Amino acid sequence: MTDTVSPADLGAVLGTQVGDIPHGLLRCEAVTLTSGHGSLEPGAHVYAIDGVDSSIAIAAQVGANYQKLYAP
Numbered sequence: 001m002t003d004t005v006s007p008a009d010l011g012a013v014l015g016t017q018v019g020d021i022p023h024g025l026l027r028c029e030a031v032t033l034t035s036g037h038g039s040l041e042p043g044a045h046v047y048a049i050d051g052v053d054s055s056i057a058i059a060a061q062v063g064a065n066y067q068k069l070y071a072p
Contacts, residue, residue: 005059005066011048014058017041 017040040046040060047059049068059066 003068005047005049005068007066009050010059010066011050013045014048014054015046017044017046017060 040062044061046069047066048054049057049059055071057068057070059068061067
């Protein structure tokens with residue numbers, strides 16, 4: 001489930017995407033994500049959400065919106 005988050009509800013920056021998408025992922029091959037890999041644009045910030053424990057959900061900018069990313 002993915003929800004959008006209002007910029008007013010963003011908390012502290014928790015981290016920044018530093019790696020790129022693994023090339024095998026683009027070819028539908030089996031891949032293992034390692035530290036620095038992810039599906040966010042390089043340089044995208046990951047934020048805490050005010051009033052939400054970060055072990056439950058965080059937010060990241062995807063395009064023009066901030067999306068809530070839920071913990072598994």
